[in-house]
Amino acid sequence: MPQQPFEQEIARLIVDTLQLEAASDTIEPDAPLFNEGLGLDSIDALELVLAISRGYGIEMKADDERNGQIFASLRNLARFVESNRK
Amino acid sequence: MNNPGAIPLVARAPDDILFRRRGAALTVRHFLRDVRVLSESLPDGAYLINLCQDRYHFTVALAAATLRGQISLLSADRSPGPLARLSERFGGAASVCEEPSCAGTSRHACFALPPEAPAGAVPPIFVPADQQVAIVFTSGSTGEPVGNAKHWGVLAARSFDFGERFGMVPDSPGSIVGTVPPQHMYGFETTVLLPLLATASTWCGPAFYPADIAEALRAVPAPRTLVTTPLQLRALVESGIALPPLSAIISATAPMDASLAAAAEARFGVHVLEIFGATETGSVASRRTVSGDVWTTYDTVRLEQPADGAGTLVVAPPAGPILLTDRLDLLDATHFRLLGRADDLVKLGGRRASLAGLNRILGRIPGVKDGVFVVPDDLDRRPAARLLAFVVAPDRSAEDILADLRRQIEPVFLPRRVVKLDSLPRNELGKLTRAATARLMAGTEGD
Numbered sequence: 001m002p003q004q005p006f007e008q009e010i011a012r013l014i015v016d017t018l019q020l021e022a023a024s025d026t027i028e029p030d031a032p033l034f035n036e037g038l039g040l041d042s043i044d045a046l047e048l049v050l051a052i053s054r055g056y057g058i059e060m061k062a063d064d065e066r067n068g069q070i071f072a073s074l075r076n077l078a079r080f081v082e083s084n085r086k
Numbered sequence: 087m088n089n090p091g092a093i094p095l096v097a098r099a100p101d102d103i104l105f106r107r108r109g110a111a112l113t114v115r116h117f118l119r120d121v122r123v124l125s126e127s128l129p130d131g132a133y134l135i136n137l138c139q140d141r142y143h144f145t146v147a148l149a150a151a152t153l154r155g156q157i158s159l160l161s162a163d164r165s166p167g168p169l170a171r172l173s174e175r176f177g178g179a180a181s182v183c184e185e186p187s188c189a190g191t192s193r194h195a196c197f198a199l200p201p202e203a204p205a206g207a208v209p210p211i212f213v214p215a216d217q218q219v220a221i222v223f224t225s226g227s228t229g230e231p232v233g234n235a236k237h238w239g240v241l242a243a244r245s246f247d248f249g250e251r252f253g254m255v256p257d258s259p260g261s262i263v264g265t266v267p268p269q270h271m272y273g274f275e276t277t278v279l280l281p282l283l284a285t286a287s288t289w290c291g292p293a294f295y296p297a298d299i300a301e302a303l304r305a306v307p308a309p310r311t312l313v314t315t316p317l318q319l320r321a322l323v324e325s326g327i328a329l330p331p332l333s334a335i336i337s338a339t340a341p342m343d344a345s346l347a348a349a350a351e352a353r354f355g356v357h358v359l360e361i362f363g364a365t366e367t368g369s370v371a372s373r374r375t376v377s378g379d380v381w382t383t384y385d386t387v388r389l390e391q392p393a394d395g396a397g398t399l400v401v402a403p404p405a406g407p408i409l410l411t412d413r414l415d416l417l418d419a420t421h422f423r424l425l426g427r428a429d430d431l432v433k434l435g436g437r438r439a440s441l442a443g444l445n446r447i448l449g450r451i452p453g454v455k456d457g458v459f460v461v462p463d464d465l466d467r468r469p470a471a472r473l474l475a476f477v478v479a480p481d482r483s484a485e486d487i488l489a490d491l492r493r494q495i496e497p498v499f500l501p502r503r504v505v506k507l508d509s510l511p512r513n514e515l516g517k518l519t520r521a522a523t524a525r526l527m528a529g530t531e532g533d
Contacts, residue, residue: 017470018470035492035497036492039492039497041497041498041500042294046295046321049295050295050296050321053296054325054326059295059296059297060295061295061301062293062294062295062298063291
């Protein structure tokens with residue numbers, strides 16, 4: 001399934017922030033971002049959380065039970081950022 | 087029980103607060119009661135893998151195991167494969183955790199502590215100074231984790247040193263918010279042992295992202311010490327988040343850039359102090375980053391050049407001399423400059439791995455005829471940087487190789503990219519020179 005416009009924006013944020021080799025338009029919207037799939041880890045999560053706070057004013061927390069869901073895929077992360085941005 | 091060789095499990099008054107979490111202050115009475123309760127229900131065995139994430143639960147489980155004479159195995163690697171191998175190496179050791187959803191070893195026990203406050207007096211617990219209480223793991227040169235035995239007397243001596251150096255002494259109890267897991271030697275010393283053996287109370291909850299750290303610091307009373315890493319300190323500075331007044335920021339796990347330390351000092355109005363140590367020795371020296379590159383050992387610690395000149399001997403009684411692989415320039419027995427790590431070691435996210443060990447694992451992956459991990463030049467300056475792997479494996483895809491590696495090595499050391507080649511540019515001795523790997527790296531740019 002192709003990326004939606006806001007998913008494209010978040011995909012670019014991920015690739016730029018983490019300096020990934022992959023092109024941003026090759027990130028599958030429904031594929032896992034962590035462990036399997038894109039293979040990100042907790043250090044990447046810290047970088048992403050910082051980039052999201054600077055770009056969209058959202059302060060994410062480690063004890064938020066939704067984190068597993070939010071970070072599950074590009075689609076979920078984009079949806080979360082779009083609906084919580086300030 | 088009160089013989090000269092025994093050290094209290096907790097060197098604090100009964101109503102002193104050891105740990106805090108939202109809406110709760112956990113005193114020595116809570117702790118000793120919970121240790122005795124849990125010690126009756128832990129799984130049997132000479133060893134116990136402590137997977138607890140909450141620092142109070144971690145500490146209670148460690149102490150309860152100690153009371154039963156069990157040795158706690160502390161490994162920051164929670165991936166299923168390594169955990170199963172660790173259990174197997176230690177006689178089928180069980181794992182414990184407080185989190186019902188935690189996936190541990192095949193013998194896993196999830197525990198809960200009594201919710202009610204302790205009633206009445208709780209007898210103190212003493213631990214023989216020579217009792218081994220834990221094994222803390224670091225990655226070894228073969229790829230299998232290497233254990234470092236920790237005895238209670240040595241841990242108590244280093245905690246006392248630490249308390250003296252950082253002013254955590256009985257008449258000024260302070261609060262610690264730590265961002266490093268208790269299974270890591272640095273997190274173990276600062277957030278678990280200091281409350282028991284020096285004077286501090288530790289925040290139990292998560293403190294990983296800037297917003298968590300700020301919230302945790304606001305939830306604890308002054309004086310507040312933040313125990314963290316360069317990675318998280320940089321995130322705090324860049325996030326622009328406000329923190330309540332701090333009395334110190336302590337950092338370890340990776341060398342801190344002086345400009346980051348200066349920015350953090352200016353922004354938070356507090357000294358940024360670094361500690362130097364290793365899993366083998368615990369923390370043994372400190373410096374204020376902006377004051378220069380000379381480190382000062384703790385009062386009871388001396389450094390020596392071994393007779394053959396390789397490495398540095400750390401003499402920190404009551405531990406025997408320990409050889410460190412870090413390259414130090416000794417100015418005298420208590421001052422040094424840090425020159426760097428041994429070439430084979432790579433450090434990411436506070437974890438160490440041996441490149442030889444990683445290469446051995448890569449070479450054993452089915453279908454891999456040759457392979458090598460390469461460290462980018464800017465690894466120390468770019469927090470999100472990761473390793474690369476070059477492989478010769480005509481019949482396997484890069485994704486398959488990565489999937490195999492994922493089962494065997496810690497996530498942070500997984501190559502960000504697996505590059506397939508027809509052959510590796512080894513020299514006539516079969517070695518890959520630094521120049522050859524630099525050319526390989528250059529060849530991947532801009533693809």
